[in-house]
Amino acid sequence: MNAPDRYERFVVPEGTKKVSYERDTKIINAASFTIEREDHTIGNILRMQLHRDDNVLFAGYKLPHPLQYKIIVRVHTTSQSSPMQAYNQAINDLDKELDHLRNAFETEMAKHSRDY
Amino acid sequence: MEGGGGASYQRFPVVKVRETKDDYLKFELRGTDASVANALRRVMIAEVPTIAIDLVEIEVNSSVLNDEFIAHRLGLVPLTSDRAMSMRFSRDCDACDGDGQCEFCSVEFHLRAKCMTDQTLDVTSKDLISSDHTVVPVDFSDALADDSAEQKGITIVKLRRGQELRLRAIARKGIGKDHAKWSPAATVTFMYEPEIHINEDLVETLSLEEKQSWVESSPTKVFDINPNTEQVLVVDPEAYTYDEEVIKKAEAMGKPGLVEIYAKEDSFIFTVESTGAIKASQLVLNAIDVLKQKLDAVRLSEDTVEADDQFGELGAHMRGG
Numbered sequence: 306m307n308a309p310d311r312y313e314r315f316v317v318p319e320g321t322k323k324v325s326y327e328r329d330t331k332i333i334n335a336a337s338f339t340i341e342r343e344d345h346t347i348g349n350i351l352r353m354q355l356h357r358d359d360n361v362l363f364a365g366y367k368l369p370h371p372l373q374y375k376i377i378v379r380v381h382t383t384s385q386s387s388p389m390q391a392y393n394q395a396i397n398d399l400d401k402e403l404d405h406l407r408n409a410f411e412t413e414m415a416k417h418s419r420d421y
Numbered sequence: 422m423e424g425g426g427g428a429s430y431q432r433f434p435v436v437k438v439r440e441t442k443d444d445y446l447k448f449e450l451r452g453t454d455a456s457v458a459n460a461l462r463r464v465m466i467a468e469v470p471t472i473a474i475d476l477v478e479i480e481v482n483s484s485v486l487n488d489e490f491i492a493h494r495l496g497l498v499p500l501t502s503d504r505a506m507s508m509r510f511s512r513d514c515d516a517c518d519g520d521g522q523c524e525f526c527s528v529e530f531h532l533r534a535k536c537m538t539d540q541t542l543d544v545t546s547k548d549l550i551s552s553d554h555t556v557v558p559v560d561f562s563d564a565l566a567d568d569s570a571e572q573k574g575i576t577i578v579k580l581r582r583g584q585e586l587r588l589r590a591i592a593r594k595g596i597g598k599d600h601a602k603w604s605p606a607a608t609v610t611f612m613y614e615p616e617i618h619i620n621e622d623l624v625e626t627l628s629l630e631e632k633q634s635w636v637e638s639s640p641t642k643v644f645d646i647n648p649n650t651e652q653v654l655v656v657d658p659e660a661y662t663y664d665e666e667v668i669k670k671a672e673a674m675g676k677p678g679l680v681e682i683y684a685k686e687d688s689f690i691f692t693v694e695s696t697g698a699i700k701a702s703q704l705v706l707n708a709i710d711v712l713k714q715k716l717d718a719v720r721l722s723e724d725t726v727e728a729d730d731q732f733g734e735l736g737a738h739m740r741g742g
């Protein structure tokens with residue numbers, strides 16, 4: 306009867322931003338990214354990719370509540386970088402990794418269909 | 422402005438396909454971490470789109486199953502969905518103002534069946550007549566043993582003499598997150614590749630019976646004994662389920678360190694089984710594409726960056742003044 310629509314889990318409501326950015330008021334080079342309608346799939350790969358960055362001092366994500374369809378990614382970097390720079394770099398690197406993975410998978414499948 | 426600069430922390434994963442069938446795929450993924458492997462698994466299950474029946478208008482139903490029961494069963498029938506990636510979601514289709522009944526976002530099906538004999542009539546997925554030849558109920562006939570004279574589809578309902586079923590159904594594009602009927606995956610799993618080291622010197626201090634009982638302590642057949650040399654061998658490392666029974670057994674026998682087993686943290690073995698809606702290999706490719714689209718969607722927008730630049734100046738004033 307009063308169940309929320311199923312699509313609310315993955316459709317960003319109109320007038321809402323997909324990603325919002327908030328600087329930490331007390332710590333320099335620390336910030337939180339609130340990502341609407343995303344979950345562990347994006348949260349965890351972003352977190353792990355941020356951990357590979359030497360300039361990232363802290364990176365973590367949380368899903369505040371299972372019925373609030375958003376995640377919060379918190380990043381703290383050294384003065385050599387900034388949370389925004391680290392965040393963009395992480396997305397770019399993951400994107401390139403997936404490009405590479407797609408090519409690797411396609412060549413491997415082509416090889417397999419030729420062999421058998 | 423930002424996004425460039427700094428060293429790249431990109432990885433270059435390596436793939437090795439082991440076995441491939443239309444609805445089954447086994448491959449190795451190396452040179453990445455569990456977060457990427459798990460993201461791929463999650464996307465394959467819940468976010469790769471397929472087509473499934475979503476709206477059913479029943480004209481006549483005098484079968485023993487009620488209307489909603491039949492509508493639910495129809496929804497679960499897998500439909501060939503090679504077109505799904507390029508199709509539109511009904512909710513953002515502008516050709517039909519969201520009523521979701523146009524050629525760009527939907528496929529129509531008809532079903533008419535009436536039992537006229539004393540023999541029970543099986544209404545199956547084969548009785549569903551599609552308006553689009555690229556979107557039809559999945560045909561499993563080659564997967565089954567084809568010695569039976571007639572190939573059957575998926576049973577929807579059984580009719581006895583005089584009972585009738587007549588309906589119109591609309592199939593739409595959707596994802597598993599919305600409803601499991603849209604999930605193209607039957608199962609997707611991955612495991613860490615195990616690395617097993619037997620301490621040969623310690624094994625040689627065991628008698629043949631002791632070796633036998635140690636080998637048999639593993640619930641799955643990971644080890645065996647060479648009947649000629651009486652040496653303990655690893656026959657199938659991937660059969661190991663990380664149960665640690667062999668490690669406990671070695672300790673109980675007073676021989677700790679008989680075997681050391683590690684999980685290689687950057688090496689995964691994937692098993693993908695598809696419902697037949699899309700090929701297993703295509704499912705992996707679609708999952709990579711969907712994951713890329715998702716990453717693209719979480720990039721910072723231009724106005725967010727600008728707003729922060731202003732904030733930065735303001736902050737500098739506040740700090741400086």
